[in-house]
Amino acid sequence: MSHNIVALMPMRHSSERVKGKNYRAFGDGRPLFQHMLDALVSSDRIDKVVIDTDSPVVTELCQKHYPDVMLIERPEHLRDGTTPMNNVLLHDISMVDSRFYLQTHSTNPLMTVKTLNSAIDTFLARYPIHDSLFSVTRMQTRLWDQLARPVNHNQAILLRTQDLPPIYNENSCLYIFEKATLQERQNRVGHRPYMFEMEPFEAQDIDEEINFQVAEAIFHATRGKL
Template sequence: MTSPKIVAFVPMRHSSERVPGKNYRDFAGQPLYHCVVKNLLACPLISEVVIDTDSPKIQEDATRHFPQVKLLERPEHLRAGTTPMNDVLLNSVQQVEADFYLQTHSTNPLLKAETITDAVETFLKNYPLYDSLFGVTRLQTRLWDSLARAVNHNPAILLRTQDLPPIYE
């Protein structure tokens, strides 16, 4: 049996609205996006790493530091901060053929190659019963909405946070 072709996408806009230049901002002596790209390249189950970007800075830097990574220039109509990520990903999968796709962000600098490998192995072991897998963060804390209303607890009964029902981000 042959191994499936798994392509990892790392979409990055040049301009971030909340944190200017976040994708190429220095993190531990290197551009932030280098961390996740290096770990994707270190994952033996990933066949190809693809960066989708509209950033000339990222394109030039990635060409120099990661010649084995495929670069997709994001079309003008998909560059707005309001563009749904599904539209960006659909554009990418139409250009790069694979059996399966993995997508992550450059803002995961502490994501380890071992974690990626474990996730891909879990997915492959459970496919086709499940056709997708995604990571979440478990939250067990008191949450409030913008009108100061409790979201996941009763303020009159202050349970210990570890006893609150978990919510996943």
């Protein structure tokens, strides 16, 4: 069966920098991955939600609480932490057919259904002029390279940071792409991508323990308000 939009959320059982983060209690006590998963299954734009995992904990919880979510057991050769995400995604799209795919991470627990739907609507409205979409966070700060050279400003002209031309950080919260884009380019980002700007509070990505603590503090301060 082919779909129009399939959401992919890959996650490993082990995590090197934040132990067990995907199923660690976050915010209101739910495992971290359930926050993003609940947003995905609540979106009426998404036809099917797919989780690729080698985690018995995640698998058991999904089988119990999310019977409509498709589970893909990650093959042994794709389980190493150094495996490129694109290799995992290529395996996933071979298992479930769709016109478009939306990929996100369990480590983006503050992203809302409203933002998910907005990203999908934005992409569909701009396709095929733009062949893919990825989320970004606006930055207006003075950046320097490793040789102390200014990247986005003229050091002889001291502009206020709010007057600097914006530069954008690929925040890894979500990607939307066609199957052919990933297969041909070995990349989620196509030839003509659209940058979808997200609010910084929603764009928290948990890589380190400090990210977990900051995201949880934002959750407690803003839940019900995002």
